[in-house]
Amino acid sequence: MKAFEIVTTAINPQLYADLVLRPEAGAVTLFTGHVREWTKGVRTMYLSYEAYVPMAEKKLAQIGEEIEQRWEGTKVAIAHRIGELQISDIAVVIAVSSPHRKTAYEANEYAIERIKEIVPIWKKEIWEDGEEWIGDQKKKPEGGLI
Amino acid sequence: MISLVYFAGLKDQTGVSEEQVDMAGKTVDELWQWATEKYPEFLSGAARLAVNEEYALPTDVLETGDVVAFIPPVSGG
Numbered sequence: 678m679k680a681f682e683i684v685t686t687a688i689n690p691q692l693y694a695d696l697v698l699r700p701e702a703g704a705v706t707l708f709t710g711h712v713r714e715w716t717k718g719v720r721t722m723y724l725s726y727e728a729y730v731p732m733a734e735k736k737l738a739q740i741g742e743e744i745e746q747r748w749e750g751t752k753v754a755i756a757h758r759i760g761e762l763q764i765s766d767i768a769v770v771i772a773v774s775s776p777h778r779k780t781a782y783e784a785n786e787y788a789i790e791r792i793k794e795i796v797p798i799w800k801k802e803i804w805e806d807g808e809e810w811i812g813d814q815k816k817k818p819e820g821g822l823i
Numbered sequence: 824m825i826s827l828v829y830f831a832g833l834k835d836q837t838g839v840s841e842e843q844v845d846m847a848g849k850t851v852d853e854l855w856q857w858a859t860e861k862y863p864e865f866l867s868g869a870a871r872l873a874v875n876e877e878y879a880l881p882t883d884v885l886e887t888g889d890v891v892a893f894i895p896p897v898s899g900g
Contacts, residue, residue, distance in 0.1 A: 732877075732892065757899055768900065792900050793900050797830065797897055798900075799897060810898070812832075812868070822872065
């Protein structure tokens with residue numbers, strides 16, 4: 678396994694927590710993002726994730742570097758799963774260790790926000806009566822080159 | 824030659840995951856203009872272009888052997 682990776686099989690979060698744990702760390706935050714059944718009243722049957730794998734792994738590593746520069750003493754590991762995922766499966770895991778807890782919480786949330794901005798991964802929701810690629814949920818971009 | 828790769832909804836619109844074009848020396852913006860003429864559906868959404876796995880500026884100039892990815896709005900997490 679790698680500290681920043683795209684995987685195609687079930688994620689074991691403990692492996693990523695273990696990867697960032699060090700003697701100087703007094704806190705580890707472990708975030709797992711899961712497949713949600715209901716979104717705005719619409720029932721999802723399952724999700725299909727696609728990634729531009731080599732670039733996605735580079736961008737995950739970039740997020741780790743951003744965090745380690747912004748919050749001194751942190752260590753980060755991130756994995757995102759692609760392919761078909763069922764309800765409650767883990768889609769993403771983010772592990773951050775730091776000397777103190779506040780930083781570990783803040784840095785972990787920063788990581789998921791950045792994933793949603795810059796990492797080339799796409800989610801397709803499959804419903805009972807259709808399917809759709811989901812775009813950036815943080816902002817509604819105008820059409821065209823951005 | 825330049826290699827183009829498409830993802831997610833943009834790939835659905837092109838019907839192919841990759842193709843080659845002879846556009847060395849052109850800018851990223853010129854490539855985008857070419858792509859929207861070939862695939863007018865692109866204009867209904869947004870896209871970013873990455874050259875060799877890094878987000879590119881519209882003014883960046885393409886070189887032979889570059890791989891350009893058409894990246895619709897991302898939705899990981």
